[in-house]
Amino acid sequence: MSVNSEIQAANQAYAESWTKGQLPLPPARNVAILTCMDARILPASVFGLKEGDAHVIRNAGGRAPDALRSLVISQQLLGTDTIIVAQHTDCGMLTFENKDIHAVIHKNLGADATHIDFLPFPNLEQNVRDDVSFLRNHPLIPKSIKIYGYVFEVATGRLIAVNEE
């Protein structure tokens, strides 16, 4: 069975008991959570979410510059007033530099991607601070928005608060 067939089968069963179709569009808990696409992070479980609660924005690393468009929409059109930035230990983004992925792309695809910053980072906690600070200081993020930074510890399942300096 291909993964696509498995997903279709799982969704068929899911849809049979789906009852949340009438929930309102804006997130009930007024929060946008920015986290990594890492397969080990299941946001509903890590953050205690149910349907309708929150926006969850995911990308490689849970990087703020890459999520700005979604965060602005979340705040300006859908009423969220809090951002949780949760990056994590053992993140793939800690394992390469731009020059490495540029070389892989050139080798595999014959393409020049040197104009693209893939936003890898060498220091996890510092990167959470930097992304929180990027958002705090961004002209499109109002000062009234509450922003919290966390490291999700893959080994323990815990969210560790990263205090801004």
Ligand SMILES: [Zn+2]
């Ligand atoms: Zn990651």
